[in-house]
Amino acid sequence: MMWDMVVLLLPAVIAAAAAGLVYGKKRREKAIVLSSALVSFAVAYAAVLLAGYAGAALLSGAIAVFISLSAFFYLDDNALFYPLVIMGFAYLGLMVLLSGADVSATSFAAACGIGLMAGLEARIYGFRGRKPQKNGRRKLEIRRDVVQIALGIIVIAVFLAAGRIYGILAVAGLALLGYLFNSASMQAENAVGRFARSFERERAVSGEGALFMAAGSMLILGLVAPVNYALFGLSAIFFADSAATIVGVVAGRRKLPHNRRKSFAGTLSYFVVLEAIGIPLIGLYAIPIGIALAVVESLPIAFDDNASTSIAFVILSRLLFL
Secondary structure (H helix, E strand, O other): OHHHHHHHHHHHHHHHHHHHHHHOHHHHHHHHHHHHHHHHHHHHHHHHHHOOOHHHHHHHHHHHHHHHHHHHOOOOHHHOOHHHHHHHHHHHHHHHHHOOOOOOHHHHHHHHHHHHHHHHHHHHHHHOOOOOOOOOOHHHHHHHHHHHHHHHHHHHHHHHHHOHHHHHHHHHHHHHHHHHHHHHHOOOOOHHHHHHHOOOOOOOOOOHHHHHHHHHHHHHHHHOOOHHHHHHHHHHHHHHHHHHHHHHHHHOOOEEOOEEEEEHHHHHHHHHHHHHHHHHHHHHHHHHHHHHHHHHHHOOOOOOHHHHHHHHHHHHHHHHOO
16 A cells, blocks of 8 residues: 555656746746645545545545645735635535535545645745744633634534534535635734734734644545544544643643753643543554654644644554554
8 A cells, every 4th residue: 555655646746846847946936836736636636546435536636736726825915815716616516525426525525635735835834934933922822722622622523413524514614714714814904803813823824723723624534434533533633732732831841852842741731632532432542643643743843733643643544454
């Protein structure tokens, strides 16, 4: 399986590199947009194919391209409503899937997650660049994580009560509402804008954290089949990550040697919360997975931790026992 994945992803790497060489430094934005789209297509195509949905692989790749483009141009100058159109298309497409179209809703979710991650990363780390963020005020971080926990409760409640497809639909709907809400927050000083910005860290793309949560959730719901494992992965995104941040800002005085932005207290709380939820769900498998996710979450990498932990969880789940 791993060799098949390498073979399928290699063309994407070559195409992305070729795009950069063709456009060069003077057209760097176009090169990054093209590279993001190509990588989105190839990764989504390969992931859906390896997950066993061969008939949906091509369409999933196309959907990933649309979502990656919408994320790259998110809130960008005159393209303010472009992402809304694309997300509306994606949401409508999911409704078509629910009505019986011959495409797997889970493959669609995986494509959305992959495209959203690729587009956001291209926007933040590629052409636009990321300025270092401050850790943020204690009240701000706690307020953000209370919202994160509330969103997790909503998504998991829908997932358990109505099934996987409606769980995916809930995440897609929340992402679409997030686009609308963040668009409003970019307007001139108004009540909605001030309220939205009260949840944002300094120098962060508006809604960045919430969109990465949506992308990670889509990836897990799309590629992790057993319900208990999917619940475990969602808990890592919504609950363990929130616990790590809250404990870290309140009591995280001793920092990790390899990442001064993370603390021993925060990382330990991440692992404890994950095990408290995971052991009843998947037994002792939760321990090695929890250790691996805690390590990934603590790494000083230029990648959102909700994205990195969800990717790590999907890979571990499929390699170890799914």
